[in-house]
Amino acid sequence: MALRGGLPTEAGFVGVEGPRLVEEALQSGCPIAAVLFSESGDRHRDRLAPLLHPDQIAFPILRTTDHLFEGLADTEHPQGVAALVKPRTVTLDDLLSAPASACAPLLVVLAGVQDPGNVGTILRTAAAFGATGAIAAASGQSGTASPYSPKALRASAGATLHLPVLAGMSLAILLTQLRIANVHALASSVHDTLGVHLPAQSGFSPSLLGDAVSPLLLPWQVDWCQPIALLVGNEGAGLSEEIVRSADARIRIPMASGVESLNAAAAAAVLFYEAARQRSTLQAKREGTP
Numbered sequence: 001m002a003l004r005g006g007l008p009t010e011a012g013f014v015g016v017e018g019p020r021l022v023e024e025a026l027q028s029g030c031p032i033a034a035v036l037f038s039e040s041g042d043r044h045r046d047r048l049a050p051l052l053h054p055d056q057i058a059f060p061i062l063r064t065t066d067h068l069f070e071g072l073a074d075t076e077h078p079q080g081v082a083a084l085v086k087p088r089t090v091t092l093d094d095l096l097s098a099p100a101s102a103c104a105p106l107l108v109v110l111a112g113v114q115d116p117g118n119v120g121t122i123l124r125t126a127a128a129f130g131a132t133g134a135i136a137a138a139s140g141q142s143g144t145a146s147p148y149s150p151k152a153l154r155a156s157a158g159a160t161l162h163l164p165v166l167a168g169m170s171l172a173i174l175l176t177q178l179r180i181a182n183v184h185a186l187a188s189s190v191h192d193t194l195g196v197h198l199p200a201q202s203g204f205s206p207s208l209l210g211d212a213v214s215p216l217l218l219p220w221q222v223d224w225c226q227p228i229a230l231l232v233g234n235e236g237a238g239l240s241e242e243i244v245r246s247a248d249a250r251i252r253i254p255m256a257s258g259v260e261s262l263n264a265a266a267a268a269a270v271l272f273y274e275a276a277r278q279r280s281t282l283q284a285k286r287e288g289t290p
Contacts, residue, residue, distance in 0.1 A: 024158025038069035041080020120155025129272035
């Protein structure tokens with residue numbers, strides 16, 4: 001059920017399938033319940049052998065037939081290796097504390113992203129560009145697909161097992177908690193019918209907002225070295241107007257005329273690239289490197 005149904009076990013373990021995901025699971029430091037090989041899957045044992053040393057593991061390594069493995073696998077052409085892994089448990093307080101390697105918390109908030117492929121791709125992108133954590137939240141009538149479903153895990157290429165992820169939090173409560181913690185919530189936006197524009201070189205700062213409602217910023221106008229939570233909405237409907245108004249600012253990617261919007265995962269990649277550019281520049285200055 002953990003593999004094909006995408007449901008966690010009673011103890012909270014989820015299924016991962018394929019040598020790449022099993023390798024990521026073994027390297028993640030997350031608890032492992034078991035690793036399973038099929039007859040043909042034995043060809044991957046050499047690749048995983050350094051992570052399966054008997055003196056260092058406390059879980060069974062199981063074997064089954066190709067026929068039985070195909071019956072429980074989620075993929076159409078299974079590669080014969082799977083594992084049960086328990087994702088790390090994190091709290092909001094954990095996410096609000098930036099690791100020593102980061103200048104400030106940089107979070108991605110999935111608010112009603114329903115396609116598990118998009119969920120996984122966004123998490124992979126966020127991790128690649130230095131995000132310090134992620135939150136999967138519901139937005140009104142729209143829930144977010146589980147980051148630990150088989151399709152989402154494959155799309156993340158295992159990044160979900162390394163990036164701290166908090167799932168199931170109410171978006172309204174989250175926004176309140178972010179405000180209390182002085183983390184700036186940025187709503188990714190397609191339209192500019194709300195709020196105001198800030199000057200081209202303003203840089204986002206609460207002192208600049210005054211009484212403005214949801215100012216509209218371009219990616220390079222945001223100071224990504226501040227504590228930031230980027231809200232990514234539903235693929236079709238985006239973020240609700242209520243959520244957009246509750247955010248500290250909106251952020252929009254300028255595009256050529258005739259193109260209405262980007263895919264949610266593509267938009268997240270553009271924004272997190274700018275965040276990584278700014279944050280790496282700051283880190284270089286701190287270390288005194290050119």
